[in-house]
Amino acid sequence: MNIDILTLVLVHSLVSVALGGLMLVFWSANRSLPGLRHWTVATLLLGASTLISTMRGFLPEVPAILVSNGIIVLSFGFFYNGVREFGGNPSRWRPAVVAVVLLVLCQAWFTVVRDDVSVRIVALSLTLCAGCMLTARELLRVAGPSMRATALTAAALFALTGLTLAARAASTLVEPPVPDHMGRYPAHAVHFLVSILSSILLVFCLLMMAVQRLNRDLVRRGRQLEEALNRSEDASRAKEQFLAMMSHELRTPLNAILGFSELQRNQIFGPLGHPRYLEYATDIHSSGTHLLGLINSILDISKASAGKLEVAVAPVDPLPIADEMLRVISHAALAKRITIAHDPEPAPRCMADPQALRQILLNLLSNAVKFTSPGGMISLRIVGLGRGHVGFIVADSGIGMDPAEIPRLLKPFEQSFNIYASSGQGTGLGLPIVDALVGLQGGRLRIDSAPGKGTTVTVELPVAA
Numbered sequence: 487m488n489i490d491i492l493t494l495v496l497v498h499s500l501v502s503v504a505l506g507g508l509m510l511v512f513w514s515a516n517r518s519l520p521g522l523r524h525w526t527v528a529t530l531l532l533g534a535s536t537l538i539s540t541m542r543g544f545l546p547e548v549p550a551i552l553v554s555n556g557i558i559v560l561s562f563g564f565f566y567n568g569v570r571e572f573g574g575n576p577s578r579w580r581p582a583v584v585a586v587v588l589l590v591l592c593q594a595w596f597t598v599v600r601d602d603v604s605v606r607i608v609a610l611s612l613t614l615c616a617g618c619m620l621t622a623r624e625l626l627r628v629a630g631p632s633m634r635a636t637a638l639t640a641a642a643l644f645a646l647t648g649l650t651l652a653a654r655a656a657s658t659l660v661e662p663p664v665p666d667h668m669g670r671y672p673a674h675a676v677h678f679l680v681s682i683l684s685s686i687l688l689v690f691c692l693l694m695m696a697v698q699r700l701n702r703d704l705v706r707r708g709r710q711l712e713e714a715l716n717r718s719e720d721a722s723r724a725k726e727q728f729l730a731m732m733s734h735e736l737r738t739p740l741n742a743i744l745g746f747s748e749l750q751r752n753q754i755f756g757p758l759g760h761p762r763y764l765e766y767a768t769d770i771h772s773s774g775t776h777l778l779g780l781i782n783s784i785l786d787i788s789k790a791s792a793g794k795l796e797v798a799v800a801p802v803d804p805l806p807i808a809d810e811m812l813r814v815i816s817h818a819a820l821a822k823r824i825t826i827a828h829d830p831e832p833a834p835r836c837m838a839d840p841q842a843l844r845q846i847l848l849n850l851l852s853n854a855v856k857f858t859s860p861g862g863m864i865s866l867r868i869v870g871l872g873r874g875h876v877g878f879i880v881a882d883s884g885i886g887m888d889p890a891e892i893p894r895l896l897k898p899f900e901q902s903f904n905i906y907a908s909s910g911q912g913t914g915l916g917l918p919i920v921d922a923l924v925g926l927q928g929g930r931l932r933i934d935s936a937p938g939k940g941t942t943v944t945v946e947l948p949v950a951a
Contacts, residue, residue, distance in 0.1 A: 499540055502533030505689040512693060519699060524568025525692050531561035551597050555610050556590045562617030565644075569621055572695070573628030589613050604662040611655035618648030633698040640691035729788050733781055740778050747771035783915040786845075787922070797839035797926045801950035804868050804876065805833050807840060811847040812866060818855050825863040833868035835950035836876040842923045843947075849916040850880040850943050857941070858884035871946060875929075878945040886935045896921050896931075920945070 506529035513519075513526045535558035538550055563582025570577055592609050596602045622644040629637035750758060750767035758764055786795060812828055819826050847866070854864040862883040871877040887895070895917055917933075920943075924931045928948050935941040 499533050499536035501686060502529055502536060504533075505686065506530035506533050509689060509693070512696065516696065516700065519696055520574070521568040521570075521572030522696050524564045524571060525689075528561045528564035528568060529689060531557050531564065535561060548594070548597055551606070552590050552593055555593050555606075556586050558610070559586045559589050559613055559617065562614060562621065566617060566621045566624060568692075569624040569628060572699070573624065575624075585613055585617070604658050607658045608655045611651040611658070615648040615651040615655070618644045618651065622648070632702050633695050636691055636694045636698060640688060640695065643688050643691065725788065729785055733785055736781055737778070740774055740781075743774045744771060744778070747774060780915075783919060786919050787915050795922060795926060797842045797923065799837050799839055799927055801835050802838045802840055802843065803833075803835055804838070804843065804878065805830070807843050808847060808866055808868060808878075811844060811851055814848060815851040815855060818852070819864065822855065822858070822860045822862075824855055824858055824860070827863060827865035829865075829867045831868075834870045834876050837948040837950050838927050838929075839923075842927060846920050846923050846945060847878065847880070849920050850878075850945070853916050854880055854882035854884065854941070858882045870949065874949050875946040876949050878947070879942060880945075881940065881942040883940045886937045886939045886941055888937055889935060892933050892935065 506526060509522070509526035509529050513522045516522060535554045538545065538554040538557070541550070560582065563579065563586070566582065567577040567579060589609060593606050596605045596609075622641040625637050625641035625644065629641070747767045747770040749755070751764065751771055753764070758767070808828070809830075812826060816826060851864065851866065858864055864880070864882040864884075867877075867879045867881075869877050869879065897918060921931050924945055924947070930946045932944045932946070933941065934944075
């Protein structure tokens with residue numbers, strides 16, 4: 487068989503380096519995949535080893551022999567431990583390191599002390615044969631149902647390479663080569679041909695195993711996500727049912743409390759007697775009204791979170807709604823001696839849900855009064871902003887807040903931590919509801935604030951055509 491082994495070794499090295507580059511690209515995109523890093527290093531080392539063997543005519547003889555032989559044995563250690571890691575087993579580097587050290591010592595002895603190319607070829611071939619067979623055995627162990635055919639193919643290729651190595655060792659013992667480090671004999675040429683083809687097929691088998699593992703992981707994660715989504719939907723339905731039930735159960739007695747306290751406060755059926763009774767009736771009505779508002783806010787934010795909060799947008803004149811909400815809030819402002827400034831100039835019509843707009847303005851004005859100290863001032867302006875939007879600007883001279891806290895305060899049940907807020911009855915639902923309602927109407931919410939310098943909230947809604 488007249489084949490130039492030097493050419494085969496060169497082709498083998500170039501193919502191994504190219505395959506190593508392919509593995510490197512695949513590994514860089516899938517770094518978490520077990521075993522892939524070891525296989526990439528093994529392929530690159532195999533290419534480096536054969537390339538050094540090819541260049542031994544240009545490199546110092548002894549270092550080239552020791553380095554190339556040590557690297558090629560180490561590469562099979564990486565193949566072996568990569569398969570173990572891929573199968574979820576711990577690495578076993580001690581046998582691989584011992585094999586590298588013993589082989590290098592053997593090659594050094596039979597190169598420096600006693601120059602015997604036959605012993606070197608036999609020692610290397612048998613060591614690599616053992617590595618191939620051990621790797622094939624590990625591949626048989628990790629051959630799960632989803633990748634059995636691929637793993638069995640890879641194991642057969644490793645076993646075939648091991649058999650050609652054993653044949654190379656046997657042919658060397660039967661007919662020792664001339665002093666030529668390549669050992670140019672038919673069995674050696676067949677070995678290198680098989681190695682080239684096996685390297686190509688092996689890399690693709692390993693890559694196929696990696697792809698199959700990725701697909702299996704994706705399917706498993708998909709099932710987990712589906713299960714999590716189902717649990718989330720079940721929890722959401724349970725929450726909605728609970729809130730609906732609690733809303734009904736709480737509103738029924740609350741309506742009775744509000745109705746009877748209203749009757750007592752207005753003394754419909756005659757004087758209550760002691761003045762304290764009238765004061766208590768007023769307190770009961772106020773607390774009941776606050777609790778009813780809290781229930782409604784929780785229901786609204788729950789609907790918004792579930793995407794079930796609906797608005798009916800239509801052309802609206804915002805000025806009457808603003809005047810109405812200012813009258814509602816004026817009693818709380820008067821109790822704290824807070825001045826309300828309002829510009830009654832005509833404002834452009836906007837696209838909004840009237841009820842949602844009332845709730846937006848009431849929440850913003852309530853917050854302004856709540857977080858403004860006695861003797862302060864709040865204002866409401868409605869202006870055309872251009873760009874097809876109408877702006878509702880609520881400003882106060884209150885305590886303000888840190889701009890870094892604003893994103894947090896737009897989440898449900900979050901409150902600002904300050905000395906004034908602690909005395910209020912805030913629930914942390916006002917701003918999240920405003921943000922949700924503004925978004926549903928195609929608008930935008932902007933908050934400008936600083937500690938001790940008050941807060942300005944701007945609601946932008948589309949102008950009516």
